[in-house]
Amino acid sequence: MTGQNYQAILERIHRDITPWRTAGRVADYIPELATVRADHFGMAIVTVDGQVYRTGDADVRFSIQSISKLFACTLAFQLLGDALWKRVGREPSGTAFNSLVQLEFEAGKPRNPFINAGALVVTDVLCRRFVQAETALVNFVRRLSGVPDIDYDLRVAQSELAHAERNRAMAHFMASFGNLEMPADAVIDAYCRQCAISMSCVELARAALFLANGGVSPANGERVLDASSTKRLSALMLTCGTYDAAGDFVYRVGLPAKSGVGGGIVAVLPGEFAVCVWSPGLDATGNSLAGIQALETLTSITERSIF
Amino acid sequence: MTGQNYQAILERIHRDITPWRTAGRVADYIPELATVRADHFGMAIVTVDGQVYRTGDADVRFSIQSISKLFACTLAFQLLGDALWKRVGREPSGTAFNSLVQLEFEAGKPRNPFINAGALVVTDVLCRRFVQAETALVNFVRRLSGVPDIDYDLRVAQSELAHAERNRAMAHFMASFGNLEMPADAVIDAYCRQCAISMSCVELARAALFLANGGVSPANGERVLDASSTKRLSALMLTCGTYDAAGDFVYRVGLPAKSGVGGGIVAVLPGEFAVCVWSPGLDATGNSLAGIQALETLTSITERSIF
Amino acid sequence: MTGQNYQAILERIHRDITPWRTAGRVADYIPELATVRADHFGMAIVTVDGQVYRTGDADVRFSIQSISKLFACTLAFQLLGDALWKRVGREPSGTAFNSLVQLEFEAGKPRNPFINAGALVVTDVLCRRFVQAETALVNFVRRLSGVPDIDYDLRVAQSELAHAERNRAMAHFMASFGNLEMPADAVIDAYCRQCAISMSCVELARAALFLANGGVSPANGERVLDASSTKRLSALMLTCGTYDAAGDFVYRVGLPAKSGVGGGIVAVLPGEFAVCVWSPGLDATGNSLAGIQALETLTSITERSIF
Amino acid sequence: MTGQNYQAILERIHRDITPWRTAGRVADYIPELATVRADHFGMAIVTVDGQVYRTGDADVRFSIQSISKLFACTLAFQLLGDALWKRVGREPSGTAFNSLVQLEFEAGKPRNPFINAGALVVTDVLCRRFVQAETALVNFVRRLSGVPDIDYDLRVAQSELAHAERNRAMAHFMASFGNLEMPADAVIDAYCRQCAISMSCVELARAALFLANGGVSPANGERVLDASSTKRLSALMLTCGTYDAAGDFVYRVGLPAKSGVGGGIVAVLPGEFAVCVWSPGLDATGNSLAGIQALETLTSITERSIF
Secondary structure, three states, X not given: OOHHHHXXXXXXXXXXXXXXXXXXXXXXXXXXXXXXXXXXXXXXXXXXOOOEEEEEOOOOOEEOOOHHHHHHHHHHHHHHHHHHHHOOOOOXXXXXXXXOHHHXXXXXXXXOOOOHXXXXXXXXXXXXXXXXXXXXXXXXXXXXXXXXXXXXXXXXXXXXXXXXXXXXHHHHHHHHOOOOXXXXXXXXXXXXXXXOEEEOHHHHHHHHHHHHOOOEOOOOOOXXXXXXXXXXXXXXXXXXXXXXXXXXXXXXXXXXXXXXXXXXXXXXXXXXXXXXXXXXXXXXXXXXXHHHHHHHHHHHHHOOOOO | OXXXXXXXXXXXXXXXXXXXXXXXXXXXXXHHHHOOOOOOOEEEEEEOOOOEEEEEOOOOOEEOOOHHHHHHHHHHHXXXXXXXXXXXXXXXXXXXXOOOHHHHHOOOOOOOOOOHXXXXXXXXXXXXXXXXXXXXXXXXXXXXXOOOOOEEOHHHHHHHHHXXXXXXXXXXXXXXXXXXXXXXXXXXXXXXXXXXXXXXXXXXXXXXXXXXXXXXXXXXXXXXXXXXHHHHHHHHHHHHOOHHHHHXXXXXXXXXXXXXXXXXXXXXXXXXXXXXXXXXXXXXXOOEHHHXXXXXXXXXXXXXXXX | OOHHHHHHHHHHHHHHOHHHHOOOEEOOOOHHHHOOOOOOOEEEEEEXXXXXXXXXXXXXXXXXXXXXXXXXXXXXXXXXXXXXXXXXXXXXXXXXXXXXHXXXXXXXXXXXXXXXXXXXXXXXXXXXXXXXXXXXXXXXXXXXXXXXXXXXXXXXXXHHHHOOHHHHHHHHHHHHOOOOOOOHHHHHHHHHHHHXXXXXXXXXXXXXXXXXXXXXXXXXXXXXXXXXXXXXXXXXXXXHOOHHHHHHHHHHOOOOEEEOOOXXXXXXXXXXXXXXXXXXXXXXXXXXXXXXHHHHHHHHHHOOOOO | OOHHHHHHHHHHHHHHOHHHHOOOEEOOOOHHHXXXXXXXXXXXXXXXXXXXXXXXXXXXXXXXXXXXXXXXXXXXXXXXXXXXXXXXXXXXXXXXXXXXXXXXXXXXXOOOOOXXXXXXXXXXXXXXXXXXXXXXXXXXXXXXXXXXXXXXXXXXXXXXXXXXXXXXXXXXXXXXXXXXXXXXXXXXXXXXXXXXXXXXXXXXXXXXXXXXXXXXXOOOOOEOOOHHHHHHHHHHHHHHOOHHHHHHHHHHOOOOEEEOOOOEEEEXXXXXXXXXXXXXXXXXXXXXXXXXXXXXXXXXXXXXXXX
């Protein structure tokens, strides 16, 4: 697959995606997200040898939301290694991303780091290590993407904080099982800020590229994770990265990926590229409807997936 | 049944209960409760015509814990009437007293006012109506029992507050469904204080006597509830008053009752008496082990229950 | 309360119930039940001293369905006594009458004998003891009611058998936990036949009268259960007799009762009477909508309930 | 990776696996399986270009159990294509392989074809199409592996049939939701026979090799599935193939795989090889304990996985 082909494929996807762009429903669980126009569409591929291909709104920043869980988990995994899995599992949840039922049945240990409960444990790890967990995370994604002005959107963060009752419930619930080390309020505060980070498709694809490159960030040569840990994190994205639709996503797209309710999905093909697509309309499972369609088209046309 | 008989029966129960007194396990979910000696036993019967029968530690105060839910529910029912049932159900829960699973499946509406979640909604109602809900409740039980120095134990309240993560989880969870009107922290604060009220068997039996007397408190002639509402509250105690063991309790004892993890159980025989028993050792369902045994003996000997 | 009053009250209820008679929905889970006209209404009171009061279709036979669980449980309780509770619980289920979830979480032991799973265990007990469990049960209700031609409706039984997949699932599920002694097919066969018994309001009230009379059937002087067991069975009806609406039913009506999806409800006031009401339209919980309303009116007017 | 290397790696794995071989627990849910010696260990790799590498008991036949679900699903997918997913999902279950809870919450549609409930739906599809579903399946695996004397073990099949209460419960439960077209007894019969098929590691690796070869069986050149469907089936194995431990398996091993309680696991590396390992001792999730360890060692040494 040559570079010219990727550019042509992105343009074809952009053209063909039109009917899907308005079929989904923009997230409205916090007011700030609901203000985003539904018909945005952007997509970017960054290859491990540094080529960048883009189409549509690929340089427009959006709220990365749960995609931040991927970077937070990477940081916590750097810090703790496999000890992280004592506090959070590595299994698909089989339930909605914000369910408390699983926590009650499994003694406060979240099923994986990509559902909300698991991400709160990850943030708890970061809060314990860093004075300001959200700043540490922002610096991390700045380094990974090579873009120094990435930041979180304060209005989005405040909107998150004002609508965080369910996440607060989870944090206190895990605390009741002894699976939270820092005060719930502090963890929720950092969590809401990290969800509010704004990035573009190109920036996100760059930031995730270490996963396609054996754990080394091509942007600055930094080794983020060793090769084995990188594969394991990709495995985790594959089985748990797209909420309760991971099975369907793997079936249709066949790439490790992480999605967010801001409408972004970042995915990687090991050894080849990272890709990010953005379209704010969501399907019933909370994943970008046009985004999944675009990625399915990408792996169908190129006949390239991990299988 | 004459008064002399009640006195003789209480003394016989006191004598026969010895092997049961140390069979249970004193609650230790908060440190302050765990300091209570296991072998206390007290029991008091107060009849609607004003006779008081007592045995053992019937005048020793203990932490009433969830028995406070009965008085709080009465106050809220006074305020809202049947409108209360829009926010909390009237069905046995079928699950543990502090489960969040039911809340998730039923959109944040607790099954009944005698499980923790339901009691938090009741406290929310009181917090909205009174500047200090716990003070209003303390005044209410002082009036009902005719004992002006009843109060909550500050050390117990502080111990509750320091171990309230699961209740905080419930409060925020219900708030996420829109079923909490006041801030979760304020509701938790009042809830922990009301659980920490200290009363003796005699005082509790007096305070509950309006339920056996058609809604009128014999202590001061105050009409607490109308006759129909009184029956309905008794019905609710019967099906929901002893956590997830209500069926077993009704089967064995046959009286409307409310228990607490401090080891107290208050029960009523309509038209006849209120009875309160206290023994700190609990069974696996969180009810006083010797307490249930004592009440079963009472209704077996007297052949008096509601059936 | 004199006899004339009961007659007058029944007639008043009959008159006032009109708007409720067509508000419910006739059961259609088996075709034979769906053929019953929705606007039937009958009600009968039989007192412990032998007086019979009736109104409307009180002598028309209908499919007693789950009311048969009351008589089957009585028979099994006669046979096994408290040993019965090793195989079936005495707690409200907190879930729908035909749920398998509870069975999975609680190792195949049904919550109580009045939900389908529990009734299947009861029928298993009868199948082990009697060559034809359904015949033994028919003979039992004939004796209790003093009506020798009571029988099950073969067409209804066949319709039940043809639509018994969910009950079969339960039976095999309990068998997998070792909680079924006879072959599942045999138990299902007997269960479907007993559900198909046809009786009228007057016959059902007569048959249940032993529960209001300390365990002795006034019809023939037969002691069905001892006094203590009779109270305990009434307690069980109270907490578990009306599916997942027991709390609401006790709150509104305040009598031990057992309902069936044929639209019948039988209830007792200990020491006084048994009452049976029939109206085929059901509410969302599977209980007769007009039937509950009629019973609530009865206990409101007479100011007589167990509370 | 050259052929010699695979042989050397298998021998190294065989040598190093010794401490793991007796750490697991042989399945005993049916008596026939419990008779197998715990310390068997066999492993075979068959490459897409026809090379076969083997070690230990690689030619000893064992009961393939749930690995049969992979071949049954392939056959049903051939017959119905994506229409199959109307009746069975493609998501990890998040619960035990034989849970009925998920079925109740999701209207009788199993989460995926590799848990028991889903496999029963798949068998129902085969029963509807073939006079003898188990014979059709046996013929299919004979063709795929090129070994004409593969068959099911009648004693194991009879043992399965005698202990199939839970599977019967599932079949009737799905029938109650309309998700079974053939009689439950017929489906259970065929299901138990297909689980009882006996094959060796070499035979299983050969039979699964089409999955590593774009859908074409190298044994006979038969196109089993088109390339896209082959990838999709591999995706499904990855997320759902190892019961409720799929996330952990993907994390550790990183290959699409299907396991059975007989102790076998078959896995594929697309474009390269199929591998089968057998060791009867199971871990708590029902997967071969030494088998997973062996596969993890394989992908660690070779640094070859799908990630």
